[in-house]
Amino acid sequence: MPSERQSTAQFYVGVDVGSASVRAALVDGVGTVVAHAEQPIQVWEPRPDHYEQSSADIWAACCSVTKEVVRGVDASQIRGLGFDATCSLVVVDKQFQPLAVNSEGQNHRNVIMWMDHRAVSQVQRINATQHRVLNYVGGAMSVEMQPPKLLWIKENLPESWEKVGYFFDLPDFLSWKATGVTARSLCTVVCKWTYTSDGGWDDSFWKMIGLEDLVKDKYEKIGNHVLSPGEAVGKGLTPEAARDLGLPEGIAVAASLIDAHAGGLGVIGADVKGHNLPCENQPITSRVAMICGTSSCHMGISETPIFVPGVWGPYFSAMVPGLWLNEGGQSATGKLIDHVVRGHVAFPELEAKAAASAHSIYTYLNSHLDLIKKSLPVGFLTVDLHVWPDFHGNRSPLTDLTLKGMVVGLTLSRGLDELALIYLATIQAIALGTRHILEVMQAAGHDITTLFLCGGLSKNPLFVQMHADITGKPVVLSKEVESVLVGAAILGACASGEFASIQEAMAKMGRIGRVVQPNHEHKRFYDKKYEVFLKLVEHQREYRSIMNSL
Numbered sequence: 270m271p272s273e274r275q276s277t278a279q280f281y282v283g284v285d286v287g288s289a290s291v292r293a294a295l296v297d298g299v300g301t302v303v304a305h306a307e308q309p310i311q312v313w314e315p316r317p318d319h320y321e322q323s324s325a326d327i328w329a330a331c332c333s334v335t336k337e338v339v340r341g342v343d344a345s346q347i348r349g350l351g352f353d354a355t356c357s358l359v360v361v362d363k364q365f366q367p368l369a370v371n372s373e374g375q376n377h378r379n380v381i382m383w384m385d386h387r388a389v390s391q392v393q394r395i396n397a398t399q400h401r402v403l404n405y406v407g408g409a410m411s412v413e414m415q416p417p418k419l420l421w422i423k424e425n426l427p428e429s430w431e432k433v434g435y436f437f438d439l440p441d442f443l444s445w446k447a448t449g450v451t452a453r454s455l456c457t458v459v460c461k462w463t464y465t466s467d468g469g470w471d472d473s474f475w476k477m478i479g480l481e482d483l484v485k486d487k488y489e490k491i492g493n494h495v496l497s498p499g500e501a502v503g504k505g506l507t508p509e510a511a512r513d514l515g516l517p518e519g520i521a522v523a524a525s526l527i528d529a530h531a532g533g534l535g536v537i538g539a540d541v542k543g544h545n546l547p548c549e550n551q552p553i554t555s556r557v558a559m560i561c562g563t564s565s566c567h568m569g570i571s572e573t574p575i576f577v578p579g580v581w582g583p584y585f586s587a588m589v590p591g592l593w594l595n596e597g598g599q600s601a602t603g604k605l606i607d608h609v610v611r612g613h614v615a616f617p618e619l620e621a622k623a624a625a626s627a628h629s630i631y632t633y634l635n636s637h638l639d640l641i642k643k644s645l646p647v648g649f650l651t652v653d654l655h656v657w658p659d660f661h662g663n664r665s666p667l668t669d670l671t672l673k674g675m676v677v678g679l680t681l682s683r684g685l686d687e688l689a690l691i692y693l694a695t696i697q698a699i700a701l702g703t704r705h706i707l708e709v710m711q712a713a714g715h716d717i718t719t720l721f722l723c724g725g726l727s728k729n730p731l732f733v734q735m736h737a738d739i740t741g742k743p744v745v746l747s748k749e750v751e752s753v754l755v756g757a758a759i760l761g762a763c764a765s766g767e768f769a770s771i772q773e774a775m776a777k778m779g780r781i782g783r784v785v786q787p788n789h790e791h792k793r794f795y796d797k798k799y800e801v802f803l804k805l806v807e808h809q810r811e812y813r814s815i816m817n818s819l
Contacts, residue, residue: 284353291308300778303338304337310327356457407582412670438457448504454524532753536722556718557719565602566597567596589775609692610631638731672806747782
């Protein structure tokens with residue numbers, strides 16, 4: 270319930286659709302999360318590398334969590350609504366009814382998730398064209414983007430393809446559900462669909478890859494009305510959506526963002542005065558926002574376009590208006606840590622001991638590492654244990670979805686100590702992957718001094734410290750842990766007209782909580798770990814070359 274002090278406050282609602290749950294927050298004008306709710310959503314995995322969801326299930330969860338966070342709040346105080354979501358593909362027919370994205374004909378499963386890798390053959394053919402639009406995705410398109418998924422549907426589900434009325438990126442589907450307007454966000458179409466902010470759609474690309482059907486109807490199916498993130502969509506919330514969400518009819522609804530970009534918006538513009546950071550009194554382009562959850566994204570911005578091999582972009586105005594965005598990424602980070610920990614033979618013992626101590630499994634593992642480190646720094650425990658983290662392929666900077674995970678240094682031991690060590694080595698591998706991405710971005714022209722972290726993994730102090738130590742850069746954590754939700758609320762605030770610009774809203778609503786400095790005394794150890802890290806992928810490619818010669 271709102272306090273007396275809040276009775277005259279203005280609020281904004283941010284809704285974030287992640288991979289496994291939908292979250293909503295009620296956020297005030299200075300970026301404080303006043304109320305928060307979460308609800309799981311269903312994921313189907315009918316076969317390896319196929320991940321599907323239901324747009325109806327997702328919207329129902331959006332309605333449920335939004336109603337929960339605004340309960341007891343005077344409707345006149347709620348001024349705007351912003352959505353962010355994973356860059357998953359939603360397919361509907363001409364009457365906006367769900368269409369199957371599976372051979373079973375299950376229409377309710379009408380979303381191909383971002384992490385779905387079914388379109389490997391299609392993306393390889395797209396990349397073989399070497400079309401000029403690929404220059405804006407690091408030189409090679411990812412299987413996680415939308416064109417290969419569209420081509421897969423056309424080639425494998427011809428009945429669905431014939432019935433399609435609209436293909437939406439999930440963030441745009443949500444703004445359509447809220448407003449009835451099929452406008453797309455510049456963020457989604459630029460980052461995942463090959464739209465350019467100056468030239469729009471490139472007919473020759475779609476014709477070259479075999480999707481000329483989309484050109485014929487003037488791109489009606491994938492979007493021919495594009496808005497900047499934070500711009501008001503249509504006439505605001507429709508009566509039907511207002512009833513569903515428990516919000517006032519007509520309140521401003523913002524053009525949406527991809528979830529990682531909303532996280533970037535929520536942290537990267539914060540005022541850093543008085544924190545003794547190298548980015549103080551420097552342009553915002555010296556910062557990288559890292560959004561780390563199921564996967565991780567590394568968002569770097571620049572005043573002029575910078576082409577970084579293996580890193581998506583440059584995208585103009587896709588996150589911060591007027592600035593170019595490069596987006597590095599790791600396809601599995603939180604998901605990888607869970608996979609490694611829960612798949613270990615000692616996991617039942619860990620689960621029981623963590624429950625008995627009333628701690629999460631990761632808090633317990635961090636404490637256990639402190640117990641076994643003896644006189645060593647914790648990170649040094651992995652001197653003989655090394656992980657290559659690409660269990661789901663490499664998104665950046667190698668853009669090789671065929672790469673596999675590697676572990677070097679295993680023994681016959683099977684206890685809790687060994688589980689803690691492989692957990693630590695996996696976190697370090699993810700941080701070493703971040704260092705790899707940052708070095709490639711810096712070599713191309715970015716000047717990066719400070720990391721701004723948000724997302725679920727930023728709540729893990731070991732994950733944060735390893736990123737500071739391994740990259741050698743200070744890590745800034747936001748005051749509000751739910752920075753992605755704050756980013757979504759910033760969109761709603763901008764759509765409502767309360768701020769003159771996204772930049773103004775970012776500075777007012779994104780606030781610093783804590784700064785974690787790197788331990789420079791450990792630099793030599795992590796430099797050596799990084800050498801080993803790069804050798805691992807060299808060896809994997811050598812092994813593959815040998816086996817391919819059969």
